[in-house]
Amino acid sequence: MDKIEEGCDIVVLQTLRLLEERMRRLEFVLDGDIKDEQQQQTQDPVVKRLQKLEESLHKLTSGSSVIADVVLVQSRHADLLNPPEPLEAPEAQPGLEAPHKLATVLAEAPLYPATASQLTSLNDIPIPPTESFASLIALHPRIAAVARRQNQHARQIAFLSKKSAQLVLKWQKIFIIGQGRCWVEWDNRLRKAAREVGRVEVRRGGEGEL
Incomplete structure:
Protein backbone atom coordinates (compact mmCIF):
# COMPACT_ATOMS: atom_id res chain seq x y z
CA MET A 1 0.00 0.00 0.00
CA ASP A 2 2.89 2.36 0.79
CA LYS A 3 4.40 1.68 -2.62
CA ILE A 4 1.10 2.60 -4.30
CA GLU A 5 0.88 5.88 -2.36
CA GLU A 6 4.52 6.66 -3.11
CA GLY A 7 3.88 6.01 -6.82
CA CYS A 8 0.86 8.33 -6.77
CA ASP A 9 2.94 11.06 -5.11
CA ILE A 10 5.59 10.71 -7.80
CA VAL A 11 2.95 10.98 -10.53
CA VAL A 12 1.45 14.09 -8.88
CA LEU A 13 4.86 15.77 -8.58
CA GLN A 14 5.75 14.97 -12.18
CA THR A 15 2.40 16.30 -13.40
CA LEU A 16 2.87 19.46 -11.36
CA ARG A 17 6.39 19.89 -12.72
CA LEU A 18 5.09 19.55 -16.29
CA LEU A 19 2.38 22.13 -15.62
CA GLU A 20 4.96 24.55 -14.23
CA GLU A 21 7.18 23.98 -17.28
CA ARG A 22 4.29 24.71 -19.64
CA MET A 23 3.45 27.84 -17.69
CA ARG A 24 7.04 29.08 -17.99
CA ARG A 25 6.92 28.47 -21.76
CA LEU A 26 3.70 30.45 -22.05
CA GLU A 27 5.20 33.30 -20.06
CA PHE A 28 8.27 33.27 -22.31
CA VAL A 29 6.17 33.28 -25.49
CA LEU A 30 3.92 36.11 -24.32
CA ASP A 31 6.30 38.21 -22.20
CA GLY A 32 9.73 37.16 -23.46
CA ASP A 33 11.00 36.77 -19.89
CA ILE A 34 11.23 33.86 -17.45
CA LYS A 35 11.67 34.34 -13.74
CA ASP A 36 14.26 32.09 -12.20
CA GLU A 37 12.03 30.55 -9.54
CA GLN A 38 12.17 26.90 -10.60
CA GLN A 39 14.37 25.71 -7.74
CA GLN A 40 12.34 27.62 -5.15
CA GLN A 41 9.03 26.30 -6.53
CA THR A 42 10.17 22.68 -6.41
CA GLN A 43 10.89 23.11 -2.69
CA ASP A 44 7.48 24.65 -1.94
CA PRO A 45 4.53 22.52 -0.85
CA VAL A 46 2.18 21.18 -3.49
CA VAL A 47 -0.70 23.42 -2.41
CA LYS A 48 1.44 26.55 -2.64
CA ARG A 49 2.73 25.54 -6.04
CA LEU A 50 -0.82 25.02 -7.29
CA GLN A 51 -1.79 28.45 -5.95
CA LYS A 52 1.15 30.00 -7.81
CA LEU A 53 0.08 28.25 -10.99
CA GLU A 54 -3.44 29.63 -10.63
CA GLU A 55 -2.09 33.13 -9.96
CA SER A 56 0.21 32.95 -12.98
CA LEU A 57 -2.63 31.73 -15.18
CA HIS A 58 -4.92 34.50 -13.95
CA LYS A 59 -2.16 37.05 -14.59
CA LEU A 60 -1.64 35.79 -18.13
CA THR A 61 -5.37 35.77 -18.81
CA SER A 62 -5.86 39.31 -17.58
CA GLY A 63 -2.76 40.62 -19.35
CA SER A 64 -3.31 39.03 -22.77
CA SER A 65 -6.43 39.55 -24.83
CA VAL A 66 -5.63 36.48 -26.94
CA ILE A 67 -5.63 34.12 -23.95
CA ALA A 68 -8.75 35.78 -22.60
CA ASP A 69 -10.50 35.15 -25.92
CA VAL A 70 -9.32 31.51 -25.92
CA VAL A 71 -10.60 31.00 -22.38
CA LEU A 72 -13.91 32.62 -23.30
CA VAL A 73 -14.29 30.39 -26.36
CA GLN A 74 -13.42 27.32 -24.30
CA SER A 75 -15.99 28.24 -21.66
CA ARG A 76 -18.72 28.74 -24.26
CA HIS A 77 -17.76 25.96 -26.66
CA ALA A 78 -15.93 23.33 -24.69
CA ASP A 79 -16.34 20.73 -27.42
CA LEU A 80 -14.15 22.70 -29.87
CA LEU A 81 -10.90 22.15 -27.98
CA ASN A 82 -11.64 18.55 -26.99
CA PRO A 83 -10.37 15.87 -29.35
CA PRO A 84 -13.15 13.97 -31.11
CA GLU A 85 -13.88 10.46 -30.03
CA PRO A 86 -12.15 7.88 -32.20
CA LEU A 87 -14.38 6.23 -34.72
CA GLU A 88 -14.95 2.56 -34.47
CA ALA A 89 -12.71 0.65 -36.79
CA PRO A 90 -14.65 -1.08 -39.56
CA GLU A 91 -14.73 -4.77 -39.57
CA ALA A 92 -11.85 -6.30 -41.45
CA GLN A 93 -12.82 -7.44 -44.91
CA PRO A 94 -11.76 -10.87 -45.95
CA GLY A 95 -8.59 -10.76 -48.05
CA LEU A 96 -8.06 -12.15 -51.51
CA GLU A 97 -7.25 -15.75 -51.91
CA ALA A 98 -3.78 -16.82 -52.96
CA PRO A 99 -4.65 -17.49 -56.66
CA HIS A 100 -6.15 -14.02 -57.03
CA LYS A 101 -3.08 -12.40 -55.41
CA LEU A 102 -0.78 -14.36 -57.71
CA ALA A 103 -2.79 -13.33 -60.77
CA THR A 104 -2.61 -9.66 -59.73
CA VAL A 105 1.16 -9.82 -59.23
CA LEU A 106 1.70 -11.57 -62.56
CA ALA A 107 -0.48 -9.02 -64.38
CA GLU A 108 1.59 -6.12 -63.05
CA ALA A 109 4.97 -7.88 -63.33
CA PRO A 110 5.92 -6.42 -66.77
CA LEU A 111 5.69 -2.92 -65.36
CA TYR A 112 8.53 -3.44 -62.88
CA PRO A 113 11.33 -3.92 -65.47
CA ALA A 114 10.00 -1.00 -67.54
CA THR A 115 9.95 1.29 -64.52
CA ALA A 116 13.41 0.14 -63.48
CA SER A 117 14.81 0.83 -66.96
CA GLN A 118 13.25 4.30 -66.97
CA LEU A 119 14.78 5.09 -63.61
CA THR A 120 18.15 3.81 -64.83
CA SER A 121 17.91 5.97 -67.96
CA LEU A 122 17.49 9.02 -65.74
CA ASN A 123 20.97 8.39 -64.35
CA ASP A 124 22.37 8.32 -67.90
CA ILE A 125 21.04 11.78 -68.78
CA PRO A 126 23.98 14.19 -68.64
CA ILE A 127 23.72 17.29 -66.50
CA PRO A 128 23.92 20.48 -68.60
CA PRO A 129 27.22 22.35 -68.25
CA THR A 130 27.24 25.03 -65.61
CA GLU A 131 28.96 27.52 -67.91
CA SER A 132 25.71 28.23 -69.75
CA PHE A 133 23.88 28.92 -66.49
Missing part, protein backbone atom coordinates in the same frame (compact mmCIF):
# COMPACT_ATOMS: atom_id res chain seq x y z
CA ALA A 134 26.73 31.14 -65.29
CA SER A 135 26.66 33.11 -68.54
CA LEU A 136 22.91 33.56 -68.23
CA ILE A 137 23.31 34.81 -64.67
CA ALA A 138 26.04 37.21 -65.83
CA LEU A 139 23.76 38.50 -68.59
CA HIS A 140 20.85 39.08 -66.21
CA PRO A 141 21.67 42.79 -65.53
CA ARG A 142 21.99 43.48 -69.26
CA ILE A 143 18.73 41.64 -69.97
CA ALA A 144 16.99 43.68 -67.25
CA ALA A 145 18.40 46.91 -68.73
CA VAL A 146 17.21 45.93 -72.22
CA ALA A 147 13.76 45.11 -70.81
CA ARG A 148 13.58 48.53 -69.13
CA ARG A 149 14.67 50.22 -72.36
CA GLN A 150 12.08 48.25 -74.30
CA ASN A 151 9.37 49.32 -71.88
CA GLN A 152 10.52 52.93 -72.23
CA HIS A 153 10.39 52.67 -76.02
CA ALA A 154 6.95 51.13 -75.83
CA ARG A 155 5.72 54.06 -73.71
CA GLN A 156 7.26 56.54 -76.17
CA ILE A 157 5.66 54.76 -79.13
CA ALA A 158 2.28 54.80 -77.39
CA PHE A 159 2.67 58.54 -76.68
CA LEU A 160 3.68 59.29 -80.30
CA SER A 161 0.81 57.17 -81.62
CA LYS A 162 -1.61 59.16 -79.50
CA LYS A 163 -0.15 62.48 -80.70
CA SER A 164 -0.26 61.28 -84.33
CA ALA A 165 -3.91 60.32 -83.98
CA GLN A 166 -4.70 63.74 -82.53
CA LEU A 167 -2.83 65.49 -85.39
CA VAL A 168 -4.61 63.42 -88.04
CA LEU A 169 -7.97 64.21 -86.45
CA LYS A 170 -7.08 67.92 -86.34
CA TRP A 171 -5.94 67.84 -89.98
CA GLN A 172 -9.18 66.20 -91.02
CA LYS A 173 -11.24 68.81 -89.19
CA ILE A 174 -9.29 71.76 -90.65
CA PHE A 175 -8.41 70.70 -94.21
CA ILE A 176 -11.13 68.24 -95.14
CA ILE A 177 -14.22 69.16 -93.14
CA GLY A 178 -13.31 72.87 -93.17
CA GLN A 179 -12.66 72.94 -96.91
CA GLY A 180 -15.86 71.03 -97.52
CA ARG A 181 -17.78 73.65 -95.60
CA CYS A 182 -16.04 76.39 -97.60
CA TRP A 183 -16.97 74.71 -100.88
CA VAL A 184 -20.58 74.40 -99.76
CA GLU A 185 -20.67 78.06 -98.77
CA TRP A 186 -19.07 79.15 -102.07
CA ASP A 187 -21.47 76.99 -104.03
CA ASN A 188 -24.43 78.60 -102.27
CA ARG A 189 -23.06 82.04 -103.01
CA LEU A 190 -22.52 81.20 -106.70
CA ARG A 191 -26.04 79.86 -106.98
CA LYS A 192 -27.44 83.04 -105.41
CA ALA A 193 -25.30 85.21 -107.73
CA ALA A 194 -26.42 83.19 -110.76
CA ARG A 195 -30.05 83.66 -109.78
CA GLU A 196 -29.53 87.42 -109.35
CA VAL A 197 -27.80 87.67 -112.74
CA GLY A 198 -30.66 85.76 -114.33
CA ARG A 199 -33.21 88.09 -112.79
CA VAL A 200 -31.33 91.17 -113.98
CA GLU A 201 -31.07 89.82 -117.53
CA VAL A 202 -34.78 89.01 -117.52
CA ARG A 203 -35.63 92.56 -116.43
CA ARG A 204 -33.32 94.10 -119.04
CA GLY A 205 -34.82 91.94 -121.75
CA GLY A 206 -38.31 93.07 -120.78
CA GLU A 207 -37.33 96.75 -120.84
CA GLY A 208 -35.74 96.36 -124.32
CA GLU A 209 -38.98 95.00 -125.77
CA LEU A 210 -40.91 97.97 -124.48
Whole structure:
Protein backbone atom coordinates (compact mmCIF):
# COMPACT_ATOMS: atom_id res chain seq x y z
CA MET A 1 0.00 0.00 0.00
CA ASP A 2 2.89 2.36 0.79
CA LYS A 3 4.40 1.68 -2.62
CA ILE A 4 1.10 2.60 -4.30
CA GLU A 5 0.88 5.88 -2.36
CA GLU A 6 4.52 6.66 -3.11
CA GLY A 7 3.88 6.01 -6.82
CA CYS A 8 0.86 8.33 -6.77
CA ASP A 9 2.94 11.06 -5.11
CA ILE A 10 5.59 10.71 -7.80
CA VAL A 11 2.95 10.98 -10.53
CA VAL A 12 1.45 14.09 -8.88
CA LEU A 13 4.86 15.77 -8.58
CA GLN A 14 5.75 14.97 -12.18
CA THR A 15 2.40 16.30 -13.40
CA LEU A 16 2.87 19.46 -11.36
CA ARG A 17 6.39 19.89 -12.72
CA LEU A 18 5.09 19.55 -16.29
CA LEU A 19 2.38 22.13 -15.62
CA GLU A 20 4.96 24.55 -14.23
CA GLU A 21 7.18 23.98 -17.28
CA ARG A 22 4.29 24.71 -19.64
CA MET A 23 3.45 27.84 -17.69
CA ARG A 24 7.04 29.08 -17.99
CA ARG A 25 6.92 28.47 -21.76
CA LEU A 26 3.70 30.45 -22.05
CA GLU A 27 5.20 33.30 -20.06
CA PHE A 28 8.27 33.27 -22.31
CA VAL A 29 6.17 33.28 -25.49
CA LEU A 30 3.92 36.11 -24.32
CA ASP A 31 6.30 38.21 -22.20
CA GLY A 32 9.73 37.16 -23.46
CA ASP A 33 11.00 36.77 -19.89
CA ILE A 34 11.23 33.86 -17.45
CA LYS A 35 11.67 34.34 -13.74
CA ASP A 36 14.26 32.09 -12.20
CA GLU A 37 12.03 30.55 -9.54
CA GLN A 38 12.17 26.90 -10.60
CA GLN A 39 14.37 25.71 -7.74
CA GLN A 40 12.34 27.62 -5.15
CA GLN A 41 9.03 26.30 -6.53
CA THR A 42 10.17 22.68 -6.41
CA GLN A 43 10.89 23.11 -2.69
CA ASP A 44 7.48 24.65 -1.94
CA PRO A 45 4.53 22.52 -0.85
CA VAL A 46 2.18 21.18 -3.49
CA VAL A 47 -0.70 23.42 -2.41
CA LYS A 48 1.44 26.55 -2.64
CA ARG A 49 2.73 25.54 -6.04
CA LEU A 50 -0.82 25.02 -7.29
CA GLN A 51 -1.79 28.45 -5.95
CA LYS A 52 1.15 30.00 -7.81
CA LEU A 53 0.08 28.25 -10.99
CA GLU A 54 -3.44 29.63 -10.63
CA GLU A 55 -2.09 33.13 -9.96
CA SER A 56 0.21 32.95 -12.98
CA LEU A 57 -2.63 31.73 -15.18
CA HIS A 58 -4.92 34.50 -13.95
CA LYS A 59 -2.16 37.05 -14.59
CA LEU A 60 -1.64 35.79 -18.13
CA THR A 61 -5.37 35.77 -18.81
CA SER A 62 -5.86 39.31 -17.58
CA GLY A 63 -2.76 40.62 -19.35
CA SER A 64 -3.31 39.03 -22.77
CA SER A 65 -6.43 39.55 -24.83
CA VAL A 66 -5.63 36.48 -26.94
CA ILE A 67 -5.63 34.12 -23.95
CA ALA A 68 -8.75 35.78 -22.60
CA ASP A 69 -10.50 35.15 -25.92
CA VAL A 70 -9.32 31.51 -25.92
CA VAL A 71 -10.60 31.00 -22.38
CA LEU A 72 -13.91 32.62 -23.30
CA VAL A 73 -14.29 30.39 -26.36
CA GLN A 74 -13.42 27.32 -24.30
CA SER A 75 -15.99 28.24 -21.66
CA ARG A 76 -18.72 28.74 -24.26
CA HIS A 77 -17.76 25.96 -26.66
CA ALA A 78 -15.93 23.33 -24.69
CA ASP A 79 -16.34 20.73 -27.42
CA LEU A 80 -14.15 22.70 -29.87
CA LEU A 81 -10.90 22.15 -27.98
CA ASN A 82 -11.64 18.55 -26.99
CA PRO A 83 -10.37 15.87 -29.35
CA PRO A 84 -13.15 13.97 -31.11
CA GLU A 85 -13.88 10.46 -30.03
CA PRO A 86 -12.15 7.88 -32.20
CA LEU A 87 -14.38 6.23 -34.72
CA GLU A 88 -14.95 2.56 -34.47
CA ALA A 89 -12.71 0.65 -36.79
CA PRO A 90 -14.65 -1.08 -39.56
CA GLU A 91 -14.73 -4.77 -39.57
CA ALA A 92 -11.85 -6.30 -41.45
CA GLN A 93 -12.82 -7.44 -44.91
CA PRO A 94 -11.76 -10.87 -45.95
CA GLY A 95 -8.59 -10.76 -48.05
CA LEU A 96 -8.06 -12.15 -51.51
CA GLU A 97 -7.25 -15.75 -51.91
CA ALA A 98 -3.78 -16.82 -52.96
CA PRO A 99 -4.65 -17.49 -56.66
CA HIS A 100 -6.15 -14.02 -57.03
CA LYS A 101 -3.08 -12.40 -55.41
CA LEU A 102 -0.78 -14.36 -57.71
CA ALA A 103 -2.79 -13.33 -60.77
CA THR A 104 -2.61 -9.66 -59.73
CA VAL A 105 1.16 -9.82 -59.23
CA LEU A 106 1.70 -11.57 -62.56
CA ALA A 107 -0.48 -9.02 -64.38
CA GLU A 108 1.59 -6.12 -63.05
CA ALA A 109 4.97 -7.88 -63.33
CA PRO A 110 5.92 -6.42 -66.77
CA LEU A 111 5.69 -2.92 -65.36
CA TYR A 112 8.53 -3.44 -62.88
CA PRO A 113 11.33 -3.92 -65.47
CA ALA A 114 10.00 -1.00 -67.54
CA THR A 115 9.95 1.29 -64.52
CA ALA A 116 13.41 0.14 -63.48
CA SER A 117 14.81 0.83 -66.96
CA GLN A 118 13.25 4.30 -66.97
CA LEU A 119 14.78 5.09 -63.61
CA THR A 120 18.15 3.81 -64.83
CA SER A 121 17.91 5.97 -67.96
CA LEU A 122 17.49 9.02 -65.74
CA ASN A 123 20.97 8.39 -64.35
CA ASP A 124 22.37 8.32 -67.90
CA ILE A 125 21.04 11.78 -68.78
CA PRO A 126 23.98 14.19 -68.64
CA ILE A 127 23.72 17.29 -66.50
CA PRO A 128 23.92 20.48 -68.60
CA PRO A 129 27.22 22.35 -68.25
CA THR A 130 27.24 25.03 -65.61
CA GLU A 131 28.96 27.52 -67.91
CA SER A 132 25.71 28.23 -69.75
CA PHE A 133 23.88 28.92 -66.49
CA ALA A 134 26.73 31.14 -65.29
CA SER A 135 26.66 33.11 -68.54
CA LEU A 136 22.91 33.56 -68.23
CA ILE A 137 23.31 34.81 -64.67
CA ALA A 138 26.04 37.21 -65.83
CA LEU A 139 23.76 38.50 -68.59
CA HIS A 140 20.85 39.08 -66.21
CA PRO A 141 21.67 42.79 -65.53
CA ARG A 142 21.99 43.48 -69.26
CA ILE A 143 18.73 41.64 -69.97
CA ALA A 144 16.99 43.68 -67.25
CA ALA A 145 18.40 46.91 -68.73
CA VAL A 146 17.21 45.93 -72.22
CA ALA A 147 13.76 45.11 -70.81
CA ARG A 148 13.58 48.53 -69.13
CA ARG A 149 14.67 50.22 -72.36
CA GLN A 150 12.08 48.25 -74.30
CA ASN A 151 9.37 49.32 -71.88
CA GLN A 152 10.52 52.93 -72.23
CA HIS A 153 10.39 52.67 -76.02
CA ALA A 154 6.95 51.13 -75.83
CA ARG A 155 5.72 54.06 -73.71
CA GLN A 156 7.26 56.54 -76.17
CA ILE A 157 5.66 54.76 -79.13
CA ALA A 158 2.28 54.80 -77.39
CA PHE A 159 2.67 58.54 -76.68
CA LEU A 160 3.68 59.29 -80.30
CA SER A 161 0.81 57.17 -81.62
CA LYS A 162 -1.61 59.16 -79.50
CA LYS A 163 -0.15 62.48 -80.70
CA SER A 164 -0.26 61.28 -84.33
CA ALA A 165 -3.91 60.32 -83.98
CA GLN A 166 -4.70 63.74 -82.53
CA LEU A 167 -2.83 65.49 -85.39
CA VAL A 168 -4.61 63.42 -88.04
CA LEU A 169 -7.97 64.21 -86.45
CA LYS A 170 -7.08 67.92 -86.34
CA TRP A 171 -5.94 67.84 -89.98
CA GLN A 172 -9.18 66.20 -91.02
CA LYS A 173 -11.24 68.81 -89.19
CA ILE A 174 -9.29 71.76 -90.65
CA PHE A 175 -8.41 70.70 -94.21
CA ILE A 176 -11.13 68.24 -95.14
CA ILE A 177 -14.22 69.16 -93.14
CA GLY A 178 -13.31 72.87 -93.17
CA GLN A 179 -12.66 72.94 -96.91
CA GLY A 180 -15.86 71.03 -97.52
CA ARG A 181 -17.78 73.65 -95.60
CA CYS A 182 -16.04 76.39 -97.60
CA TRP A 183 -16.97 74.71 -100.88
CA VAL A 184 -20.58 74.40 -99.76
CA GLU A 185 -20.67 78.06 -98.77
CA TRP A 186 -19.07 79.15 -102.07
CA ASP A 187 -21.47 76.99 -104.03
CA ASN A 188 -24.43 78.60 -102.27
CA ARG A 189 -23.06 82.04 -103.01
CA LEU A 190 -22.52 81.20 -106.70
CA ARG A 191 -26.04 79.86 -106.98
CA LYS A 192 -27.44 83.04 -105.41
CA ALA A 193 -25.30 85.21 -107.73
CA ALA A 194 -26.42 83.19 -110.76
CA ARG A 195 -30.05 83.66 -109.78
CA GLU A 196 -29.53 87.42 -109.35
CA VAL A 197 -27.80 87.67 -112.74
CA GLY A 198 -30.66 85.76 -114.33
CA ARG A 199 -33.21 88.09 -112.79
CA VAL A 200 -31.33 91.17 -113.98
CA GLU A 201 -31.07 89.82 -117.53
CA VAL A 202 -34.78 89.01 -117.52
CA ARG A 203 -35.63 92.56 -116.43
CA ARG A 204 -33.32 94.10 -119.04
CA GLY A 205 -34.82 91.94 -121.75
CA GLY A 206 -38.31 93.07 -120.78
CA GLU A 207 -37.33 96.75 -120.84
CA GLY A 208 -35.74 96.36 -124.32
CA GLU A 209 -38.98 95.00 -125.77
CA LEU A 210 -40.91 97.97 -124.48
